[in-house]
Each structure stands twice: as C-alpha cells, then as structure tokens.
Amino acid sequence: MRSSGRSVTESLDAAGIEFLKGHGTQNDFVLLPDPTASIDLTAELVQALCDRQRGIGADGVLRVARADALCATGVLSELPAGVRTTDWFMDYRNADGSVAEMCGNGVRVFAHFLASSGAVSEPGFTVGSRAGGRRVEVHHADETTADVSVEMGAVTTGVESKAVLGDTTVAGLAVDVGNPHLACVVGGLDVAALAGFDLAHGADFDPAVFPDGVNIEIITPMANGSVDMRVLERGVGETRSCGTGTVAAAAAALRASTGTQVGTVDVRVPGGRVTVRIDESGAVLRGPSVLVASGTLRAGWNTP
Numbered sequence: 001m002r003s004s005g006r007s008v009t010e011s012l013d014a015a016g017i018e019f020l021k022g023h024g025t026q027n028d029f030v031l032l033p034d035p036t037a038s039i040d041l042t043a044e045l046v047q048a049l050c051d052r053q054r055g056i057g058a059d060g061v062l063r064v065a066r067a068d069a070l071c072a073t074g075v076l077s078e079l080p081a082g083v084r085t086t087d088w089f090m091d092y093r094n095a096d097g098s099v100a101e102m103c104g105n106g107v108r109v110f111a112h113f114l115a116s117s118g119a120v121s122e123p124g125f126t127v128g129s130r131a132g133g134r135r136v137e138v139h140h141a142d143e144t145t146a147d148v149s150v151e152m153g154a155v156t157t158g159v160e161s162k163a164v165l166g167d168t169t170v171a172g173l174a175v176d177v178g179n180p181h182l183a184c185v186v187g188g189l190d191v192a193a194l195a196g197f198d199l200a201h202g203a204d205f206d207p208a209v210f211p212d213g214v215n216i217e218i219i220t221p222m223a224n225g226s227v228d229m230r231v232l233e234r235g236v237g238e239t240r241s242c243g244t245g246t247v248a249a250a251a252a253a254l255r256a257s258t259g260t261q262v263g264t265v266d267v268r269v270p271g272g273r274v275t276v277r278i279d280e281s282g283a284v285l286r287g288p289s290v291l292v293a294s295g296t297l298r299a300g301w302n303t304p
C-alpha cells in the first residue's frame with residue numbers, strides 16, 4: 001500500500017476531511033470526495049466511519065477519486081477494462097474495510113453526487129469501478145434526490161450451490177455481476193415467509209465455489225414481473241438493499257420462470273424498489289439515490 005505522507009494520528013481520524021452521507025434504496029454510504037486520492041483509506045478508518053455507534057454509520061464507503069490519481073498513489077495497480085485515466089472512479093469499501101469490485105446502489109449515489117456537485121456536465125458518463133467502466137445516465141438529479149440508470153455489464157450465471165442460514169438450507173445459482181452472488185429463488189416463498197429468514201447470524205456457503213466470499217440473496221419466485229428479495233452482503237451483513245444483488249436476483253428469477261435471463265424485473269427490497277432490465281448485451285439497473293447530509297470530520301473523533 002502507498003504511504004500518503006499523513007501522520008498516523010491524521011490517518012486515524014482524517015480530521016478536516018469532508019464527507020457526505022447518502023443511500024440507494026437504504027443501502028447507505030459515506031462518500032469521501034478525494035479527487036487526488038490523498039486520504040490514507042485504511043480498513044480501520046473505513047470500519048470506524050461505517051460504525052453506527054462511534055462513526056457516521058454506513059454499509060460502505062465510496063471514495064470519489066480520479067482514476068489516474070488512484071493509479072499514481074498505488075491504490076490501483078492498473079486501470080480496469082473500460083476505465084480511462086480521466087474518469088471518476090468509485091473506490092468502494094465494505095463496512096468491514098474489505099475492498100469489493102462493484103456496488104450497484106453505490107454507483108447511483110456516486111453518479112448523483114457528481115451530477116449535483118457539477119463535477120460532470122453531461123447526464124451520461126462513465127464511472128470507473130474495479131469490475132470495469134460502468135456507463136451511467138442521470139435522468140434527474142437535484143441536491144437531495146436523483147433517478148439513475150447504470151449499465152451493469154455482463155451477468156454470468158454459474159453452478160448451482162447451497163447456503164445454510166440458521167437451520168435452513170437454501171439452493172441457488174452462482175451469478176457474477178462483477179462481484180460474486182448466490183441468488184436463491186425459493187419455490188413457494190411469500191413475503192411473510194421471506195421476512196422470517198434468519199439473516200442475522202451469517203451463512204455457511206461452499207468456499208470451493210466462492211473462494212473470495214459471496215453475497216447471498218433470498219428471492220421469491222417471479223409473479224407479475226416482480227420479486228421480493230432480502231440480502232446478506234459479503235463484508236457487511238444484512239443490508240436493506242444491494243444493487244448488484246438485485247441484478248443477480250432478476251437473472252435467477254427470470255431463469256427459474258422462463259428458462260432464459262432476458263426480461264425486465266421489478267425487485268422489491270426492504271429499502272425500496274429498483275428495476276432491472278437484462279438482454280444479450282447485459283443488465284441495466286435503474287433506481288433512486290438520496291444525498292442526506294454533508295459535513296466535516298472533527299479532530300479526535302476516532303481517537304482510541
């Protein structure tokens with residue numbers, strides 16, 4: 001990892017650094033505008049920022065940096081496919097401090113911030129992620145709310161696998177949306193039974209299929225073009241939504257009901273609703289973003 005030149009104390013509390021708090025269907029994030037990638041974004045700092053008692057509280061952190069700055073400071077070893085040096089790059093971290101390739105809700109909030117702050121001048125632009133460049137279209141954005149579509153790229157289904165949640169075993173399909181998912185469409189499951197699943201105590205899964213961990217979605221069968229879903233996110237726990245998870249859920253639900261993964265699905269999650277359209281060229285995720293607040297980290301907030 002690079003050395004930022006900041007002292008240990010400075011990197012512990014990142015005092016004076018500006019942040020925003022936002023969410024996409026209640027999957028919530030701390031945004032750190034950091035064009036030059038000068039913040040020493042350690043796992044410990046991410047954990048503290050995301051802590052709901054001693055920090056700001058969030059499911060993850062979105063550092064807003066230029067792609068070339070992340071390369072120059074060694075955060076990225078190379079530019080992922082489809083990302084140009086001048087693109088804004090979503091440097092995403094899970095609440096436990098781990099790095100993930102992609103975040104579908106985060107990219108909408110990220111694009112909302114860029115559009116509402118004037119950092120971009122066109123409604124359509126590319127956001128860099130570790131999974132590659134993602135084209136976004138901001139349909140509407142004001143200071144607080146936005147409606148954003150994201151081209152999520154290829155949705156690749158793999159083998160069938162299982163997860164154990166509490167005393168329940170569920171079967172699902174491995175789905176790669178840039179990050180790994182086990183999308184479990186449970187036959188006969190209704191909204192009330194979905195609410196009864198124990199997602200509070202983690203899950204066991206097959207590490208041979210998911211050597212880098214997995215996000216697990218529990219999904220009702222498709223009815224009238226929609227499904228309900230809950231999610232257990234890698235590096236976080238249960239969240240109220242997961243954008244990449246909704247894409248995986250749509251692919252699995254379409255496959256289960258039609259035998260192909262082409263179509264449009266409304267996915268309801270505890271935090272709201274998004275729409276996923278999948279065709280041969282990939283998936284498009286459309287949904288809301290809310291920027292809740294902005295502020296400045298105070299000196300000493302993260303002093304042990």
Ligand SMILES: N[C@@H](CCC[C@H](N)C(=O)O)C(=O)O
Nearest residue numbers: 100103104105179242243244
């Ligand atoms: N909430 C995100 C996914 C974030 C990354 C995930 N926890 C992982 O580790 O892959 C989304 O909206 O897609």
